[in-house]
Amino acid sequence: MTDQRQDDRLRGLTFTRQLPSPADPVRGTFVVEQMRATADQVDWSAIVPVAWPLRHPGARVPHKGEIAGFPAQWPRYPVLPRRMLFTTVGGSMARGARSAFEHVVDERAPQFVHAHELYPSGAAAAALAGKAGLPLVVTIHGSDLYSNLVRPEWTEALYKVVSAADAIVCVSPRLADDAMSLIGADVGRVHVIPDVFDDERFSFFTRTPHEGPTRLLSVGRLVEVKGYDVLIHALGELVRSGADVTLRLVGSGRLESDLRVIAVAEGVAERVEFAGALSPTALSREMAAADLYVQPSRREGFGVALVEALATGLPVVATDSGGPADIVAPSSGVLVEPDDVAALVTGLRFVLDRLGAFDGSVIAADARSRFGRLAIAPRLVAVYRAAIAREVPA
Numbered sequence: 001m002t003d004q005r006q007d008d009r010l011r012g013l014t015f016t017r018q019l020p021s022p023a024d025p026v027r028g029t030f031v032v033e034q035m036r037a038t039a040d041q042v043d044w045s046a047i048v049p050v051a052w053p054l055r056h057p058g059a060r061v062p063h064k065g066e067i068a069g070f071p072a073q074w075p076r077y078p079v080l081p082r083r084m085l086f087t088t089v090g091g092s093m094a095r096g097a098r099s100a101f102e103h104v105v106d107e108r109a110p111q112f113v114h115a116h117e118l119y120p121s122g123a124a125a126a127a128l129a130g131k132a133g134l135p136l137v138v139t140i141h142g143s144d145l146y147s148n149l150v151r152p153e154w155t156e157a158l159y160k161v162v163s164a165a166d167a168i169v170c171v172s173p174r175l176a177d178d179a180m181s182l183i184g185a186d187v188g189r190v191h192v193i194p195d196v197f198d199d200e201r202f203s204f205f206t207r208t209p210h211e212g213p214t215r216l217l218s219v220g221r222l223v224e225v226k227g228y229d230v231l232i233h234a235l236g237e238l239v240r241s242g243a244d245v246t247l248r249l250v251g252s253g254r255l256e257s258d259l260r261v262i263a264v265a266e267g268v269a270e271r272v273e274f275a276g277a278l279s280p281t282a283l284s285r286e287m288a289a290a291d292l293y294v295q296p297s298r299r300e301g302f303g304v305a306l307v308e309a310l311a312t313g314l315p316v317v318a319t320d321s322g323g324p325a326d327i328v329a330p331s332s333g334v335l336v337e338p339d340d341v342a343a344l345v346t347g348l349r350f351v352l353d354r355l356g357a358f359d360g361s362v363i364a365a366d367a368r369s370r371f372g373r374l375a376i377a378p379r380l381v382a383v384y385r386a387a388i389a390r391e392v393p394a
Helices: 029-038 086-108 118-132 152-164 173-183 228-240 256-265 280-289 304-311 341-352 360-371 373-388
Strands: 010-015 042-047 050-052 064-067 070-073 076-078 112-116 136-140 167-170 190-192 214-219 245-250 272-276 292-295 316-319 333-336
Touching (some): 010 029, 010 118, 029 373, 070 086, 086 118, 086 152, 112 118, 112 373, 118 136, 118 152, 136 152, 136 373, 167 173, 167 373, 173 190, 214 228, 214 280, 228 245, 228 256, 228 341, 256 272, 280 304, 292 304, 304 316, 304 360, 316 341, 360 373
Parallel strands (some): 010 112, 042 070, 050 076, 112 136, 167 190, 245 272, 316 333
Antiparallel strands (some): 064 070
């Protein structure tokens, strides 16, 4: 084992599926930003279990490498489609990652493990950290809680993870309340700490008036929970009422073909562009080119893209679907009821009629002060230090 370092820097191990790999290079960038934000105080390593067989068979995933300069390993674990035998996945992930985990313990001497996602990453991390005697911090992001409540045996696996964790980080107050009420998370170990964003790449951009339609932007996976069907229906109503607007969707997912059909049926196919998944740099350019950001989610644990949009000075229309309730202020936009076309249309009209009244510099400064690196990193490090000491932070 390596000698313990003499400085005050901590040594941490991030364990999660939610990090980039060659098979999915834009996955989990919010976890990368958290590691980068705390890197001046934490010497990070990463283990990124990769489901086998790969979702993208043509991709080549190395066993070792780097993520944003941090040493990383991508161990394989077997998985069946459609969540078959899902309660066994945490165990199979732990077995698949055991060698990589032991290697990091021997070579990097981590003082704690930070797992992102309750199950299966959290379950696997709990088994491995417990055997090694390492404190465990688990972040709940949203879908890792709610999608696992549909079957009692899946929910039982969540109870075991929160019971094993020394600290449980929730990215929004509503998520923390649900973690305590739905899976018994101990109030003394729950900490509300929002996700951090890249406040260098996503910063205030001065927008000037332009000719042509108002440009709406939305970013996220093209899946049902994100509510893009509702957004396209709302766009159709806006256009039929005389609004000159376009919509650009950034993201990929299995519902793209269905959403294209809805756009045709609403008569807005030529006003909706599907940009696919983009790198953070390309995404920042998209936000600089937009006039209004829309997040129509049916449920949202936090909303990193929403914060990134605000950080560039964009006003927003978002649904009151969880995390956005603590992000959107009257000075930056409006919240509307989720899964409600009429409510979304009303919110969009309200903001579109007042676009000139929003001060982008104020919007951006507020986002940075609440969700930038200087705001979030000290809170995370305090949790890490307390977990190492087996204490509860003040």
